Amino acid sequence: MKRYVLEDKLKSEFSVNRKVFIDQEILEVEREEIFSKCWLFIGHKSELPKNGDFKRKKVGGRNLLFTRGNDGEIRVLYNSCPHRGALVCRENKGNSKVFRCFYHAWSFNNHGELVGMPGRDGFPEDFNCDGSKNLKEVSRLEAFRGFVFVNFDTNAISLEEYLGNAKEYIELVADQSDVGMEILEDPQEYSVRANWKLLAENSVDSYHGMPTHKTYFDIVATRGGELSKDNLQGVGIDLGNGHAVVEYTAPWGRPVARWIPAWGEDGKKEIEETKKMLIEKFGEERAERISSYNRNLLIFPNLIINDIMAITIRTFYPISSDYMEVTGYALARKDESETFRQRRNDNFLEFLGPGGFATPDDNEALELCQEGFENNKEVEWNDISKGMNREQPLSNDEEQMRAFWRRWNELMVENAMGVRI
Amino acid sequence: MNISRQEIEDFLYHEAELLDEWKLEEWAALFSSEGVYLIPPIGNPEANVNHSLFYVNDDRARLDQRAKRLLKKEAHVEYPHSTTLRNIHNVRIVDQDPDGIKARCNFSTYRTKRETLDCFVGVSEYTLVEENEELKIKEKKVILKLDSLRPHGKVSIIL
Ligand code: FES
Ligand SMILES: [Fe+2]
Numbered sequence: 001m002k003r004y005v006l007e008d009k010l011k012s013e014f015s016v017n018r019k020v021f022i023d024q025e026i027l028e029v030e031r032e033e034i035f036s037k038c039w040l041f042i043g044h045k046s047e048l049p050k051n052g053d054f055k056r057k058k059v060g061g062r063n064l065l066f067t068r069g070n071d072g073e074i075r076v077l078y079n080s081c082p083h084r085g086a087l088v089c090r091e092n093k094g095n096s097k098v099f100r101c102f103y104h105a106w107s108f109n110n111h112g113e114l115v116g117m118p119g120r121d122g123f124p125e126d127f128n129c130d131g132s133k134n135l136k137e138v139s140r141l142e143a144f145r146g147f148v149f150v151n152f153d154t155n156a157i158s159l160e161e162y163l164g165n166a167k168e169y170i171e172l173v174a175d176q177s178d179v180g181m182e183i184l185e186d187p188q189e190y191s192v193r194a195n196w197k198l199l200a201e202n203s204v205d206s207y208h209g210m211p212t213h214k215t216y217f218d219i220v221a222t223r224g225g226e227l228s229k230d231n232l233q234g235v236g237i238d239l240g241n242g243h244a245v246v247e248y249t250a251p252w253g254r255p256v257a258r259w260i261p262a263w264g265e266d267g268k269k270e271i272e273e274t275k276k277m278l279i280e281k282f283g284e285e286r287a288e289r290i291s292s293y294n295r296n297l298l299i300f301p302n303l304i305i306n307d308i309m310a311i312t313i314r315t316f317y318p319i320s321s322d323y324m325e326v327t328g329y330a331l332a333r334k335d336e337s338e339t340f341r342q343r344r345n346d347n348f349l350e351f352l353g354p355g356g357f358a359t360p361d362d363n364e365a366l367e368l369c370q371e372g373f374e375n376n377k378e379v380e381w382n383d384i385s386k387g388m389n390r391e392q393p394l395s396n397d398e399e400q401m402r403a404f405w406r407r408w409n410e411l412m413v414e415n416a417m418g419v420r421i
Numbered sequence: 422m423n424i425s426r427q428e429i430e431d432f433l434y435h436e437a438e439l440l441d442e443w444k445l446e447e448w449a450a451l452f453s454s455e456g457v458y459l460i461p462p463i464g465n466p467e468a469n470v471n472h473s474l475f476y477v478n479d480d481r482a483r484l485d486q487r488a489k490r491l492l493k494k495e496a497h498v499e500y501p502h503s504t505t506l507r508n509i510h511n512v513r514i515v516d517q518d519p520d521g522i523k524a525r526c527n528f529s530t531y532r533t534k535r536e537t538l539d540c541f542v543g544v545s546e547y548t549l550v551e552e553n554e555e556l557k558i559k560e561k562k563v564i565l566k567l568d569s570l571r572p573h574g575k576v577s578i579i580l
Contacts, residue, residue, distance in 0.1 A: 092464075185473040186462030189569035193537070214495045219486050325571060330474045341471045348474070350483065354570050355460055355476035357490055360577040364498040371535070 005409035006381075007402070012388035014402050018376040021195035021369075026412070027321045033411045034301050035060040039142070039149040039162045041303040041315055042066050042076060044331065046146065046182035052095040052110055058325070059150060061317060064138065065089055066148070069111045070097065076138040076150050077112045088135065099135070108135045145174035146181060165239040169247075169297045172290055173307050176256045177333035178277060183313070184345075188328040190354040192316075194366035196302065196324040197408070199316050202362050203304040204296045204400040206232065206246050207386060212365055216351055216358045220252050224261030227251045234293070234395035236387065242300025242407025244400035250294050252309040252351075255336065255344035257291030263343060270340060298400060300407050305331075310348035322370050328353055422522065422551045429524050429549070430512045432556055437507035440579055445488035448579065453550055453557035458484045460576060466564040476576055477563075487579065498577040503534035505578055521550040521559050528563075532578050539573040541580055542566050 004017040004026075020026055040060050047055055048068040055066045056079065063079040065088075081088050081101040088101040088108065098115065100107040107116040112135035114128050127133065140151035142159035147170060149159050160167065174181060192199060202208070209232065210217070217227055234248025253260035257278060259271040271291075278287035297305045304314040311331040316324045330348050332341060351358045372379075384405065387397020439448045452458070460476035461468045470478050479487055490496050507530045516523040523546070530541045548560040563580045570576065 186465050186468060186475075188474055188476065189463070189571065191569075191571040191574040193572065193574065212497065215490045215493055219490070222486075323572070326574075328474075338471055345470060345475075345478065346483075349476075349478050353474070353476060354573075354575040354577075357487070360498040360575040361496065363575050364577075367535075 004413060005405045007406070009388070012385055014384045014388060014398070014405070015381040016384060016405055017380055018373045018382060019380075020408075021197065021373050022321050022376060024321055027318055029412055030318070031061060033415060034408075035152075035317070037151070037153040037156065037411070038301050039151045039156065039159050039299075040301075041299070041313070042141075042148050042150050044146050044181075044183045044313070044329070045074065045143065045148060046180065046334075048074060050095060052097055053093075054089065054096065054099075054110070055093045056089060056091065058317065059315075060152060062138075062152070063087060064150070065099070065135075067110055070109070071111065073111075074141070074143075074148065075112065076141050077135040078138065080136070081106060082114070082133045082135065083117075106133075112137055145170055147174075162241060163299065164241050164243065166241075166243040166245070166297065166299050169239075169245050169295055170305065172295065173305060173311060173331070175278075175282065176290060177335055178281075179335045181311075181331050182334045184330040184332060187330075188326075188353045190326050190328070191319075192324050192326060192363050192366050193322060194324065194370040195321055196316050196318040197404075198366040198369055199314075199324060199326065200298060200302060200304075200404055201401045202366060203306065203314060204236075204244055204246055204298045204404075205398070206234075206236070206248060206296070206396040207398060208362075208365065209396070212361050213351075213358045215361075217251070219350070219357060223253075232396065236393045236395050236397050236399040238399055238403035238406070240403075242404055242411075243298060244403035245295055245297045246395040246400055247293050247295050248395035249292065250308065252347065253343070254291065254294070254309060255340050255347065256333065257287075267339070267343070270337060296400075298404060300404060306352075309351055310344050312348065312352050422517075424514075424517075424522060424549075424556070426512060426514055428556075429514065429522070430509070432549070433509050433512060433524075433526055433547075436558075437509055441505050441507055443492070443502050445491055445579065449485050449488040451558050452481060452484060452561075453552045453559045454481060456481050456484065456558050457560050458487075458579075459560070459562045460565065460580065461562065463565050463567055463569060466562070476565075476570075491577075491579070498575065503532045503578060505533075506531045515546075521548045523548055528580070530578070530580055532573075541573065541576070543580075545580075 004020050006015045042059050043066045051070050053068045057064045057066050065077040065079045067075050079087050083106050086101050086103045088099045098107050105118050109115050114133045138150045139154050231249050231251045236246045257271050257275040259268050295307045302315050306312050313329040316326040318324050353359050384398045384401050387393030387399050393399035458479040462473050491499050494500050509526050511527040514524050525546050532539050543565040546562040550559045
């Protein structure tokens with residue numbers, strides 16, 4: 001049996017075979033063992049504020065409808081007509097009581113029930129009495145603190161059990177507002193010409209921060225966010241189940257409650273008020289952790305919640321072994337003032353997303369790795385060992401990535417490929 | 422200010438040429454002291470920047486930084502510089518009022534690097550004003566006419 005992930009604790013060496021980024025067969029196994037069995041993020045509750053709201057989403061290669069029915073229930077329906085298969089809904093988002101498939105005009109209410117079809121007399125009386133002609137509903141749908149996940153495996157463990165130690169870090173985000181968090185409209189839809197696992201690594205990789213994003217740090221410094229010795233210090237933690245986090249300090253301002261001089265005296269006042277609220281609610285220590293510390297959180301396999309100079313939520317799916325589709329959301333406190341929302345969004349756009357000053361350089365790095373993997377016959381292994389020689393790996397070590405690979409290895413090699421290959 | 426369409430065309434062609442030649446600081450200097458450069462969400466050009474996630478929302482200072490950054494060797498995505506070609510078409514004056522001239526054009530911008538060619542198409546909306554007797558851009562809003570940034574993956578050049 002071929003080994004793709006090698007961990008040698010004695011030698012403090014961790015290696016990943018580059019074949020995992022280019023092999024089509026490995027991707028097929030990932031579709032089965034990972035994207036058909038793990039909990040996958042579909043959206044945030046705030047995306048569907050009203051009954052009848054819906055968003056079209058692609059999750060784990062499936063075309064789905066994320067909906068809130070007239071009964072207020074959130075459901076996830078397969079966007080595929082039970083009649084002969086057509087996509088029933090073609091709008092990306094909206095509000096509707098019915099979804100009508102245009103092909104033969106079957107229509108469904110926003111619970112997915114078949115409520116109309118032309119030529120009803122051509123079907124038996126008891127047609128659909130078992131509900132088999134309704135829009136099929138994804139069987140496992142669970143939420144944690146507003147984050148909604150689906151699982152295509154009926155036998156999967158519960159979401160909370162799956163999230164395990166990662167829950168603590170989701171809460172540090174969810175607790176930032178008294179009245180809740182919300183997703184901004186119009187998520188960024190982009191792509192990278194690289195294997196999806198490279199973005200899982202990159203999103204929690206602080207080691208690349210300085211070399212890759214120097215131009216960004218130069219700009220932050222012009223706003224009084226100068227890099228000091230206490231910045232970019234912290235820890236990297238394997239949270240189990242493939243989840244991982246880095247928690248660290250940074251020079252940038254955080255709209256939740258870390259002030260920088262560029263925000264002025266009135267900005268300071270508002271930050272102090274937020275901080276006071278946090279202290280009253282959670283005590284000094286936790287309030288400080290929420291406001292001053294940054295977290296890049298990876299929920300296996302492909303959910304990133306980066307609570308940094310702004311909060312981004314990111315998911316990504318392989319289309320082929322060397323191309324992924326990415327969706328980037330912004331999450332914000334519902335109750336922040338217009339000025340702070342503006343500061344938050346400025347912070348976001350300056351660093352994050354396909355038009356930012358940092359993300360495009362990440363994109364480039366990933367594409368260069370992918371191109372480099374063409375040499376994989378002779379140059380076979382990636383090294384992910386940094387920090388293995390330390391008791392507690394630092395945030396700019398590589399323990400987070402190792403956590404991802406350990407789980408990937410369990411699911412892919414120990415459970416699945418070992419049997420198949 | 423009275424200005425003909427041809428003068429506007431010349432101005433836009435000049436801007437396109439500066440960008441294609443990577444004269445980015447000269448490009449930034451085309452903006453007025455309050456100038457802004459925006460790429461709103463695809464499909465929602467009138468979006469409110471506080472409620473929607475834009476691609477770019479640069480005030481004057483940030484568009485300067487954008488230009489300066491892209492000239493640095495550490496702006497890895499554009500080092501070595503990509504090759505670009507900007508075509509401007511269908512230039513029209515939409516409105517002339519004391520706040521400035523509103524002009525619109527279609528654009529198709531090609532970028533190639535590492536033998537991958539991407540094409541960005543859309544409509545640019547300009548508000549042009551006179552500042553120190555020179556024509557300047559007060560606002561440039563780039564409305565992408567795409568479904569998403571796929572397969573481009575990024576807007577690392579200035580559109
Ligand atoms: S395929 Fe939908 S009604 Fe026939
Ligand atoms: Fe990065």
